[in-house]
Amino acid sequence: MEIKNRKAQHEYFFRQSFEAGIVLDGAEVKSIREGNANLNDAYCYFRDGELYIRNFHIAPFKQAAGWSVHDPLRERKLLLKKNELKKLRHRVDEKGMTIVPYRMYLSERGLIKMEIVLGEGKKAYDKRETIRAKDNRREMERMDKGKL
Numbered sequence: 001m002e003i004k005n006r007k008a009q010h011e012y013f014f015r016q017s018f019e020a021g022i023v024l025d026g027a028e029v030k031s032i033r034e035g036n037a038n039l040n041d042a043y044c045y046f047r048d049g050e051l052y053i054r055n056f057h058i059a060p061f062k063q064a065a066g067w068s069v070h071d072p073l074r075e076r077k078l079l080l081k082k083n084e085l086k087k088l089r090h091r092v093d094e095k096g097m098t099i100v101p102y103r104m105y106l107s108e109r110g111l112i113k114m115e116i117v118l119g120e121g122k123k124a125y126d127k128r129e130t131i132r133a134k135d136n137r138r139e140m141e142r143m144d145k146g147k148l
Contacts, residue, residue, distance in 0.1 A: 005039040012119030021079035044099035
């Protein structure tokens with residue numbers, strides 16, 4: 001099970017990544033394990049010295065009872081060590097740096113983890129350069145396949 005924010009690599013230069021836990025309800029965990037989550041519009045922010053994620057959509061679990069139905073877009077707390085939070089807070093205060101939720105996955109211990117990335121926003125010409133490099137790499141792979 002892996003859920004990615006594929007748009008993030010196009011929009012940001014990744015500078016550093018962190019592994020964070022996430023506070024979830026039971027029905028949310030079951031829904032994520034089924035793959036019913038979306039990171040595309042999600043973003044991270046600090047509040048009272050803690051890191052939260054907002055606009056992270058988790059679809060309601062179909063078999064959930066009435067009392068365990070959750071709000072799909074509620075804000076959720078991310079769990080990091082204090083020194084990691086301090087480092088992130090300091091870097092985010094710099095111009096142009098932001099925290100991007102990039103990937104959610106199941107750890108070896110069966111816990112749901114989120115990879116958050118410290119990113120720097122790309123300019124339009126950077127995005128064009130990235131697309132050009134990707135097209136060139138794809139063309140080279142096609143040529144290599146043709147030689148075999």
